[in-house]
Each structure stands twice: as structure tokens, then as C-alpha cells.
Amino acid sequence: MLVIGAGLFVAAVGGIVGAAQAATAERAPFGKLADGTRIDAVTLTGANGVSATIISFGATLQSFKVPDRNGKIADIELGYDTLEEYVARPNYWGATIGRYANRIAGGHFELDGKSYQLPLNDNGVNSLHGGSMGWDRLPWRIVSVTQGKVASVKLEITSPAGDQGYPGTVHATATYSLDDAGNLVIDYDATTDAPTIINMTNHAIVNLAGEGAERGVLGERLTVPASRFTPVNAKLIPTGEMRPVAGTVFDFTKGRVIGDGIRDGKDQQIVYGRGYDHNFVLDAGLTAQPKLAAKLEDPQSGRVLEVLSTEPGVQVYTGNFLDGTYVGKAGHVYRMGDGIALEPQRFPDTPNHPAFGSAELVPGKPYHHRMIFRVSTTR
Structure with a gap:
């Protein structure tokens, strides 16, 4: 692989992205779609050994390699090794989600007095993650690849009016930037020529022990600064309530081991979600600068992952629909809680x-x- 591009990507994150030595970017082919469209992979690497590989199919975080407390590198991102697997058995992992992340009840919404119907790709009852051909299943165009104090890749997509039932032509970009301090910044931007709805996120599914690790994530500790969550009905659609987490298995405000509540069938919300599959109402709300949305800690490896965001909510999903039929990287079988x-x-x-x-x-x-x-990492 050849190092691509040169220059400097300047990111202002309130001191989060600081001085660095030299982060690199490498671009290489990742395969071709059935129509001949070439898909590329760009690997961003920082001086501390952290690396992220982004593929242009779905603007997907295909790999996220980080060291443990002893410097041992592991890929913590669940996914596939080949493009063919991403196409044949899509499951959102690591993908950029759009136009609208998560569920829309009945695939229906109204905007400015007009009614819109989206594909019912969630068990035939809801629209999920942008529809049956959401942005996770489409090729994005790589706009630029840079390296320097921060290594980055910028990708873009244009979604025409009527795509998956959504109004307005939307132009969107996803920019991944990695510095030498272990910060992978993702900027999602979008514009439209007519009123529509938007909700972009990254659907990375991680295990700090390493993808495919036998012990899964149930022993990892999760902190979410949210005093409320949005309970759901049996179809996993929010009821409209914002319920206090205090005194429930949804209280992660002071940190708790994931496995402590994931099988608590006394809580009907756990039964509906088959575990955790819920949106948490972040106490800070919608913010101009990223704030902590969640913190994940693995006591055995010492790896720590903090997720920061400008958005008002965070969906916590514990891989409840991974049933052992998905075979991921290195032939690993992915199961619930992995x-x-x-x-x-x-x-x-x-x-x-x-x-x-x-x-x-x-x-x-x-x-x-x-x-x-x-x-x-922690000691």
C-alpha cells in the first residue's frame, strides 16, 4: 500500500485533538461491487499504535485497532474481512447510518403537512436505519485523504429526492480523523434542497477484549451520563415517555457492569429489547461541542473507550440479535453479548x-x- 496525500487537517475539538508527531494515511483497494464499482480502504494510523480502517462501502469503520495496558494491539470492531461479506450479510457494524438512524414507527412521518412512507425493513413493521437500501449499503466517494498532525479521510454521498421515500435531495459527508493521542473524530455533515429529516451516526459494535473474544462484553463496565431513558413498546418504538433510570437496571450514571442487568427479565424493557437496545437521554442535551455520551472500560485488558458527541441521545445496543449465524473476522462466530x-x-x-x-x-x-x-488504557 502507498501512503496517499500530504498536508494538514486542522481539527478544533476544544483541546481534544492536540499536538502530534505524525499520523499517516494509507489507501488500498478493498474489492469491487457487482456493477464494477471499486471500493477502497483507507487506514489511518497514529504514533501510539491506534489505527482505524475505513472502507468506502457504507463509509464504514471496518477495523479499529488499539493497544491494551501492555501494548498488545487488538481489533475491537466487529465486522468482516472482505467486501463480499459486507454485501452478502449486512448487519450495520461500523457503518455510517442515514438518512435516519434507528427506528421510525410504521415507516411513516409527516412533514409540513405532507405524509411520507419509508420501507418497512424492520420485521415488516418499522423503518430501520434509513430503509432497506440505507447509506450503509451504498458506495461513498472518497473526496480526500490527508496526513500530518492528524490523518483523515473524507467521503461523500448524494441521496436524491424520493430515495427510500424521503423528501429532498441530500448531500452528506463523513470525515474520519485520527490523531496521535487516540482520538478518532467523526464529522457528519449534510445539506438539503428541500425540507426533510436527518439523523446520522456510526454503528460501530465493539468489544474491548478484541472482536471474537470468548468473554464478550458482559464483564465490561459502562457509564452513561443520562438520568433518563426512552422506554419502548414491544416493537421497540419509544412510547414517548422519558423515564428516570434511578432504581432500575438502566442506571449507568455511576457505572455498572453490563452483565448485571442484561438478563433481568423482571424489567419488561429488558424483555422487549432482549437485553439493552434503548436510547438514553443525555443530561447535557444537544451541545455545540462534543461531551461525554458513554464510557466503556475493560478491567482485564485495561482498554477504555469514551464516546463523545454533540447529539442529545445515545443508543445502547448489546448485540441482542447476534444469534451465532454471523461469521465475522478470522472466522469468529458472533453471538449475543459479543x-x-x-x-x-x-x-x-x-x-x-x-x-x-x-x-x-x-x-x-x-x-x-x-x-x-x-x-x-488504565493500570
Whole structure:
């Protein structure tokens, strides 16, 4: 592989992305789609050994390698080794999700007095993650690859009006940037030529012990600075309530081991989700600068992952629908609890719940979501 590009990508994250030695970017072929479209992989590497590989199919984080407390590198991102597997058995892992992340009830919403119907790709009852051909299943164009104090790759996609039932032509970009301190910054931006809705996130499913590790994530410790969550019905659609987490298995405000509550069938919400598959209402709300949305710690490896975001919610999903039929990297069979997704977002089904705020995107007012995966270790 050849190192591509030169120059400097300047990122202002309130001191999060600081001085570095030299982060590198390498671009290489990752395969071709059936129509001949070439898919490339760009690997960003920092001086501390952290690396992230992004493929242009779905603007997907295909690999995220980080050291443990002893310097041993492991890939913590669940996924596949080949493009053919991503195409044949899609499961969102690591992908950029759009137009609308999470579920929309009945695939239906109204905007400016008009009614819109989206594909019912969630068990025939809801629209999930942008529809049956969401942005996770499409090729993105690589706009630029840079290296220097920060290594980065920028990708873009244009979604025409009517795509998956959504109004407005939307142009979106996903920019991944890695520094030498272990900060992987993801900037999602979008514009439209007509009113529509938008909710972009990354669906990374991680295991700090390493993808495919036998012990899964149930022994890892999760902290979420949210005093409320949005309970769901049996179809995993929010009821509209924002319920206090105090005294429940959803209280992660002071940190708790994931396995402590994931099988607590006395809580109907756990039964509905088959574990955790819920949106948490972040106490800080929608912010101009990224704030902590979740912190994951693995006591055995010492790896720590902090997820920061400007969005008001974070979906916690414990891989409940991984049933052993998905064979991922290095032939690893993925099962329930083998990974966890921490997805910053607007709340699920926001277009149908005015109390949740707005997910509307209008001409002249661009959408921007900055999220950060910050990795470190503890002794």
C-alpha cells in the first residue's frame, strides 16, 4: 500500500485533538461491487499504535485497532474481512447510518403537512436505519485523504429526492480523523434542497477484549451520563415517555457492569429489547461541542473507550440479535453479548414525537454531528 496525500487537517475539538508527531494515511483497494464499482480502504494510523480502517462501502469503520495496558494491539470492531461479506450479510457494524438512524414507527412521518412512507425493513413493521437500501449499503466517494498532525479521510454521498421515500435531495459527508493521542473524530455533515429529516451516526459494535473474544462484553463496565431513558413498546418504538433510570437496571450514571442487568427479565424493557437496545437521554442535551455520551472500560485488558458527541441521545445496543449465524473476522462466530454499540443520535422516532425535539433538515441550515471515539488504557 502507498501512503496517499500530504498536508494538514486542522481539527478544533476544544483541546481534544492536540499536538502530534505524525499520523499517516494509507489507501488500498478493498474489492469491487457487482456493477464494477471499486471500493477502497483507507487506514489511518497514529504514533501510539491506534489505527482505524475505513472502507468506502457504507463509509464504514471496518477495523479499529488499539493497544491494551501492555501494548498488545487488538481489533475491537466487529465486522468482516472482505467486501463480499459486507454485501452478502449486512448487519450495520461500523457503518455510517442515514438518512435516519434507528427506528421510525410504521415507516411513516409527516412533514409540513405532507405524509411520507419509508420501507418497512424492520420485521415488516418499522423503518430501520434509513430503509432497506440505507447509506450503509451504498458506495461513498472518497473526496480526500490527508496526513500530518492528524490523518483523515473524507467521503461523500448524494441521496436524491424520493430515495427510500424521503423528501429532498441530500448531500452528506463523513470525515474520519485520527490523531496521535487516540482520538478518532467523526464529522457528519449534510445539506438539503428541500425540507426533510436527518439523523446520522456510526454503528460501530465493539468489544474491548478484541472482536471474537470468548468473554464478550458482559464483564465490561459502562457509564452513561443520562438520568433518563426512552422506554419502548414491544416493537421497540419509544412510547414517548422519558423515564428516570434511578432504581432500575438502566442506571449507568455511576457505572455498572453490563452483565448485571442484561438478563433481568423482571424489567419488561429488558424483555422487549432482549437485553439493552434503548436510547438514553443525555443530561447535557444537544451541545455545540462534543461531551461525554458513554464510557466503556475493560478491567482485564485495561482498554477504555469514551464516546463523545454533540447529539442529545445515545443508543445502547448489546448485540441482542447476534444469534451465532454471523461469521465475522478470522472466522469468529458472533453471538449475543459479543459486542456493544454506543450510537450518539437524535432520539428514535423523533419525527412522530414532538416532545423529543426536531430532526428536520431544511435548506440553508446544514446538519452537523461530531462524535469522537477516544481510546486510552488504565493500570
